[in-house]
Amino acid sequence: MTVETSVKSRGLEGIVVGETAISTVGKEGVGLTYRGYDIHDLANKSSFEEVAYLLIYGTLPTLQQLQNYRDKLIKLRRLPNELKSMLEMIPGGAHPMEVLRTSVSMLGTLETESAQYTGYNIADRLIACTPSMLLYWYQFHKNNIRIEPWNTEEQTIAGYFLHLLHGKKPDDEMRRCLDVSLILYAEHEFNASTFAARVTTSTESDFYSVIVSAIGTLRGALHGGANEEAMRLISLFKTPEQATVGVKEMLAKKAKIMGFGHRVYKKSDPRSDIIKAWSEKLSHQARDGYLFNVSEAIEKVMWDEKKLFPNLDFYSATAYHFCGIPTPLFTPLFVMARLSGWSAHIFEQRANNRLIRPEAEYIGPAPRAYPPIETRG
Numbered sequence: 050m051t052v053e054t055s056v057k058s059r060g061l062e063g064i065v066v067g068e069t070a071i072s073t074v075g076k077e078g079v080g081l082t083y084r085g086y087d088i089h090d091l092a093n094k095s096s097f098e099e100v101a102y103l104l105i106y107g108t109l110p111t112l113q114q115l116q117n118y119r120d121k122l123i124k125l126r127r128l129p130n131e132l133k134s135m136l137e138m139i140p141g142g143a144h145p146m147e148v149l150r151t152s153v154s155m156l157g158t159l160e161t162e163s164a165q166y167t168g169y170n171i172a173d174r175l176i177a178c179t180p181s182m183l184l185y186w187y188q189f190h191k192n193n194i195r196i197e198p199w200n201t202e203e204q205t206i207a208g209y210f211l212h213l214l215h216g217k218k219p220d221d222e223m224r225r226c227l228d229v230s231l232i233l234y235a236e237h238e239f240n241a242s243t244f245a246a247r248v249t250t251s252t253e254s255d256f257y258s259v260i261v262s263a264i265g266t267l268r269g270a271l272h273g274g275a276n277e278e279a280m281r282l283i284s285l286f287k288t289p290e291q292a293t294v295g296v297k298e299m300l301a302k303k304a305k306i307m308g309f310g311h312r313v314y315k316k317s318d319p320r321s322d323i324i325k326a327w328s329e330k331l332s333h334q335a336r337d338g339y340l341f342n343v344s345e346a347i348e349k350v351m352w353d354e355k356k357l358f359p360n361l362d363f364y365s366a367t368a369y370h371f372c373g374i375p376t377p378l379f380t381p382l383f384v385m386a387r388l389s390g391w392s393a394h395i396f397e398q399r400a401n402n403r404l405i406r407p408e409a410e411y412i413g414p415a416p417r418a419y420p421p422i423e424t425r426g
């Protein structure tokens with residue numbers, strides 16, 4: 050049955066395409082909640098593991114449930130040998146998002162969704178082992194070492210990631226900064242990658258295929274890739290004054306400044322101030338802490354000239370940079386966090402599924418006769 054509608058919106062802006070009990074976004078820079086909890090409370094008081102549990106299992110864990118969940122995630126860090134061999138074969142020059150996309154797909158052939166590997170088990174498995182996948186590949190190709198990383202004493206995903214990356218126990222502030230950023234990135238209603246995940250889920254596809262769709266969608270510069278682009282821009286400038294001039298010139302040429310603007314938020318992004326505070330805090334101990342001042346200068350120009358505000362990706366860039374994280378790993382960190390939100394949406398879509406299949410307005414040629422091949426040209 051076709052639903053008659055005259056509404057048309059190329060980017061689906063303003064169109065409600067489904068219901069969710071997972072998060073609210075709000076429009077005016079307030080009102081971002083995960084299962085009813087305000088993002089500020091979660092960022093201040095929670096850990097990423099608690100938030101992942103909340104999103105996937107629907108309630109905040111008790112102390113015992115949290116410890117069990119952390120233990121489970123730690124046990125799920127190990128990679129199968131076949132996957133490690135494949136990671137060694139992926140070129141060292143590949144983008145880490147390609148590595149994650151391919152690794153998730155490969156794991157789907159080894160631990161295929163089934164009665165043994167249920168959706169919930171796969172959700173936890175992927176959250177636990179994406180740092181392993183990414184950094185096994187990274188360390189093999191960059192430093193020529195085969196890490197056996199799964200035994201670090203780090204209890205949290207944030208600490209585990211930083212430990213694998215730097216080969217030593219991370220600084221406490223950096224660990225917490227990354228933990229908070231994973232909370233902020235964990236979920237955001239019907240954004241592009243989550244919508245892609247729901248479309249793929251709606252065809253009754255398997256869990257891994259859904260996540261591969263979502264990773265591919267997240268990668269683009271207009272979505273998750275913006276944090277990497279923001280860092281490249283910020284790094285162009287040595288002083289706030291240079292940044293002011295440079296960004297004005299870019300705007301005059303109608304360039305888009307990545308990390309600014311938002312499809313839903315019209316006044317501010319409630320996550321931005323939280324990560325900005327972390328970026329500032331870490332800038333004081335960083336060698337190139339001036340990049341924070343450069344970022345603030347860019348923020349000011351964008352507001353003065355365009356009334357555009359930074360979204361989560363903008364100050365995440367310098368926050369990650371000050372944690373010593375290489376820029377190409379920024380969007381994969383977004384994946385590590387958003388796996389929790391995507392998983393929650395998979396379960397929600399599956400619980401009340403309907404194939405997502407919109408319609409298009411046809412603007413091509415009118416019906417015409419099929420010409421024999423010898424008459425064409």
Ligand code: COA
Nearest residue numbers: 270271272275304305306307308309310311312360361362
């Ligand atoms: N830099 C410069 N101008 C921007 C801009 C940016 N980051 N974001 C929006 N604009 C301008 C557009 O050029 C357009 O101007 P115009 O009306 O003069 O043509 C106007 O603001 C509306 O932008 P539009 O792209 O139509 O809004 P949207 O709702 O489609 O865009 C985004 C939302 C996120 C895609 C857009 O703001 C963007 O591309 N931002 C940069 C990428 C980014 O940071 N993505 C992460 C999002 S969390």
